[in-house]
Amino acid sequence: MLKQIEGSRAVAEAVALCRPEVICAYPISPQTHIVEALGELVKGGELSPCEFINVESEFAAMSVAIGAAAAGARSYTATASQGLLFMAEAVYNAAGLGLPIVMTVANRAIGAPINIWNDHTDVMSQRDCGWILLFAETNQEALDLHIEAFRLAQALSLPVMVCMDGFILTHAYERVDMPSQEQVDAFLPPFDPRQVLDPERPVSMGAMVGPEAFMEVRYLEHVRQMRALELIPGWAEQFRDAFGRDSGGLMHAYRTEDAETIVVALGSVLGTIKDTVDEMRAKGDRIGVLGITCFRPWPANAVRDALAGAKRIVVVEKSIAVGLGGIVSANVRTSFAGHADTVHTVVAGLGGRAITRQSLAGVFASAAAGTLPPLTFLDLDHGLVERALARERETRHSGPVAEGLLRDVGLVAAKIS
Amino acid sequence: MSFQPIKFYQTGTFTVGNRLLPDNERSVQSTLRRTNSLNSGHRACQGCGEALGARYAIDAAMEATAGQLIAANATGCLEVFSTPYPETSWQIPWIHSLFGNTAAVATGIAAAMRVKGRAEVRVVAQGGDGGTTDIGFGCLSGMFERNDDVLYICYDNGGYMNTGVQRSSATPPAARTATTAALGPTPGNPFGQGKDLPAIAMAHNIPYVATATVSELRDLEAKVRRAMEFRGARYLHILVPCPLGWGHDSSLTIRMARLAHESGIFPVFEAENGEVTGVSRIRRQVRVEEYLKPQKRYAHLFSPRPREDVIRRIQESADRNIRKYRLLEES
Numbered sequence: 161m162l163k164q165i166e167g168s169r170a171v172a173e174a175v176a177l178c179r180p181e182v183i184c185a186y187p188i189s190p191q192t193h194i195v196e197a198l199g200e201l202v203k204g205g206e207l208s209p210c211e212f213i214n215v216e217s218e219f220a221a222m223s224v225a226i227g228a229a230a231a232g233a234r235s236y237t238a239t240a241s242q243g244l245l246f247m248a249e250a251v252y253n254a255a256g257l258g259l260p261i262v263m264t265v266a267n268r269a270i271g272a273p274i275n276i277w278n279d280h281t282d283v284m285s286q287r288d289c290g291w292i293l294l295f296a297e298t299n300q301e302a303l304d305l306h307i308e309a310f311r312l313a314q315a316l317s318l319p320v321m322v323c324m325d326g327f328i329l330t331h332a333y334e335r336v337d338m339p340s341q342e343q344v345d346a347f348l349p350p351f352d353p354r355q356v357l358d359p360e361r362p363v364s365m366g367a368m369v370g371p372e373a374f375m376e377v378r379y380l381e382h383v384r385q386m387r388a389l390e391l392i393p394g395w396a397e398q399f400r401d402a403f404g405r406d407s408g409g410l411m412h413a414y415r416t417e418d419a420e421t422i423v424v425a426l427g428s429v430l431g432t433i434k435d436t437v438d439e440m441r442a443k444g445d446r447i448g449v450l451g452i453t454c455f456r457p458w459p460a461n462a463v464r465d466a467l468a469g470a471k472r473i474v475v476v477e478k479s480i481a482v483g484l485g486g487i488v489s490a491n492v493r494t495s496f497a498g499h500a501d502t503v504h505t506v507v508a509g510l511g512g513r514a515i516t517r518q519s520l521a522g523v524f525a526s527a528a529a530g531t532l533p534p535l536t537f538l539d540l541d542h543g544l545v546e547r548a549l550a551r552e553r554e555t556r557h558s559g560p561v562a563e564g565l566l567r568d569v570g571l572v573a574a575k576i577s
Numbered sequence: 578m579s580f581q582p583i584k585f586y587q588t589g590t591f592t593v594g595n596r597l598l599p600d601n602e603r604s605v606q607s608t609l610r611r612t613n614s615l616n617s618g619h620r621a622c623q624g625c626g627e628a629l630g631a632r633y634a635i636d637a638a639m640e641a642t643a644g645q646l647i648a649a650n651a652t653g654c655l656e657v658f659s660t661p662y663p664e665t666s667w668q669i670p671w672i673h674s675l676f677g678n679t680a681a682v683a684t685g686i687a688a689a690m691r692v693k694g695r696a697e698v699r700v701v702a703q704g705g706d707g708g709t710t711d712i713g714f715g716c717l718s719g720m721f722e723r724n725d726d727v728l729y730i731c732y733d734n735g736g737y738m739n740t741g742v743q744r745s746s747a748t749p750p751a752a753r754t755a756t757t758a759a760l761g762p763t764p765g766n767p768f769g770q771g772k773d774l775p776a777i778a779m780a781h782n783i784p785y786v787a788t789a790t791v792s793e794l795r796d797l798e799a800k801v802r803r804a805m806e807f808r809g810a811r812y813l814h815i816l817v818p819c820p821l822g823w824g825h826d827s828s829l830t831i832r833m834a835r836l837a838h839e840s841g842i843f844p845v846f847e848a849e850n851g852e853v854t855g856v857s858r859i860r861r862q863v864r865v866e867e868y869l870k871p872q873k874r875y876a877h878l879f880s881p882r883p884r885e886d887v888i889r890r891i892q893e894s895a896d897r898n899i900r901k902y903r904l905l906e907e908s
């Protein structure tokens with residue numbers, strides 16, 4: 161059924177169609193509308209049976225989900241930013257225990273300085289935590305990925321994060337095609353976990369494991385993740401057959417045939433990049449886009465095949481490995497046969513900085529011209545940075561960095577571009 | 578003909594002899610109903626108060642729930658000594674997740690049971706004092722506040738014994754630990770306000786809060802049984818002496834627990850809906866020195882020179898407990 165609704169509402173309704181039995185809620189922007197909507201559905205009796213638990217922290221949210229999943233209930237929560245970091249210990253624990261929890265991450269920057277706007281530094285901090293990480297490009301894909309996530313989680317006994325860009329997707333009102341309960345029920349089998357705490361069949365879970373078996377536990381976690389690389393493409397086809405649209409899969413290639421430059425990115429920025437590519441294609445530039453949907457497990461072979469014909473790669477990423485540069489690009493380099501120098505990192509959109517077609521076209525053109533440096537910060541205000549550095553040179557007690565920058569900017573309202 | 582005189586109280590122990598009681602009044606541990614939920618063969622130290630407390634508590638909970646019990650366990654001694662695989666001692670469904678989230682994990686299990694229509698399955702969460710009063714405090718308070726259907730049991734041995742006897746917020750004043758050395762002008766743990774977790778639990782107005790020690794095991798069992806009669810959040814705080822951390826002989830575990838009660842250092846009581854409904858009176862009051870002296874963690878209070886000033890402060894706090902909970906008054 162076509163609906164014109166907020167992204168958060170769309171995700172909440174899709175999650176409800178997956179019949180979660182325990183939902184743990186803790187508010188953090190920009191995720192909050194999702195759990196609010198789910199709370200409404202539970203309280204109003206539309207989603208039943210389901211326990212909706214208002215917890216006291218994100219750490220508790222993930223912990224309640226761990227207990228519920230271990231006791232055999234399909235469990236869901238949502239978070240963002242600081243919340244994801246606050247629950248990090250439990251995030252790893254859920255993966256280590258092999259519990260099929262699904263969580264939405266409404267991607268948002270990490271402080272300090274505190275910032276509520278979108279980038280991917282939150283989820284990238286957890287990229288190797290053992291969860292499957294799926295990235296949505298649109299609200300339609302965000303809701304579809306949740307249905308696939310619940311199926312993946314229980315098939316592989318692994319937790320799955322569905323990442324959607326905070327505000328850009330969560331708060332955008334768009335047309336989405338909401339599947340029916342019958343469609344979802346046909347695609348997503350009833351919850352049947354491998355391990356359950358049950359007095360009829362007592363088991364111990366979470367026992368101490370020493371050097372004699374710890375490597376094997378981790379290896380099996382890795383093997384189960386790699387298995388997702390085999391399952392996801394087939395399920396994307398099944399999804400297309402059942403729901404009538406392309407959603408999910410490992411990645412989406414756009415106009416990459418004969419492309420000399422391929423741009424790689426995750427999430428909603430792909431829309432802007434595709435528009436930019438269309439404009440450049442119209443001028444005759446041989447450029448295409450590869451959108452990564454499944455970031456963990458990393459689809460190394462599929463990415464390698466998709467990038468095989470390119471001369472250069474530009475990775476546009478909303479995250480930064482401070483002291484190194486790109487995170488996504490470091491992954492891409494492992495899957496590109498060309499010289500490492502031909503993979504360019506463009507760090508963009510941190511803390512909600514707008515990523516414009518004009519700026520993107522500029523870096524793509526300089527990549528084609530061979531003038532793009534290995535690491536670029538898109539639309540960085542160099543003047544502002546120079547003033548801060550000068551201040552630090554001039555006086556030992558230059559004060560807090562962020563506040564000094566804001567004083568220089570001289571604006572009270574947020575400036576996004 | 579051999580003749581054995583029968584005493585109602587065994588000499589010096591005040592423990593009621595089970596064999597004098599009808600079967601239904603015997604302790605769970607002395608009946609065939611005992612489930613050995615925490616089975617023998619685990620790796621606890623000799624004289625471990627926590628192993629004893631957990632054994633009694635969980636078996637009593639198993640009896641009270643007709644075997645329909647799931648346990649969540651915090652990281653700590655109890656988790657470590659009971660589970661190195663394949664030698665798990667747990668005969669019940671049991672999960673260890675993390676150090677600080679046990680109450681929340683238990684909340685999740687209880688929610689799963691509710692949503693599955695299996696309300697007869699009850700949930701126990703358990704941890705040491707570090708996992709309860711320090712790192713797990715947030716999740717515990719949340720579980721209390723929501724009144725989730727969980728019995729949380731804290732086995733309090735007054736420190737982080739699993740990591741090598743460091744101070745927790747349950748470490749008593751003046752006690753020496755690895756992080757409160759017996760050095761300087763105020764050796765051992767400083768005197769603070771303390772963190773009275775049973776009182777904090779009561780302040781949440783949850784249905785049932787009780788304290789117990791491993792010296793009165795029938796009382797401990799009775800409190801577990803009573804706790805299981807309620808739905809909602811319940812808290813049981815059990816004092817479990819630790820020969821390793823306290824530095825007493827491993828044969829003195831039960832004696833140390835009894836002296837903690839009889840000196841007034843550890844008040845034993847129960848409370849319903851935020852109000853104290855019963856206390857275990859002190860039969861034979863002892864000075865705190867009698868409790869402190871056998872423990873090496875207090876050795877600096879007695880030599881090289883007696884620290885009567887410190888002992889007096891400890892006595893004063895014990896006396897406050899006695900007044901507050903009316904531990905000496907006739908019932």
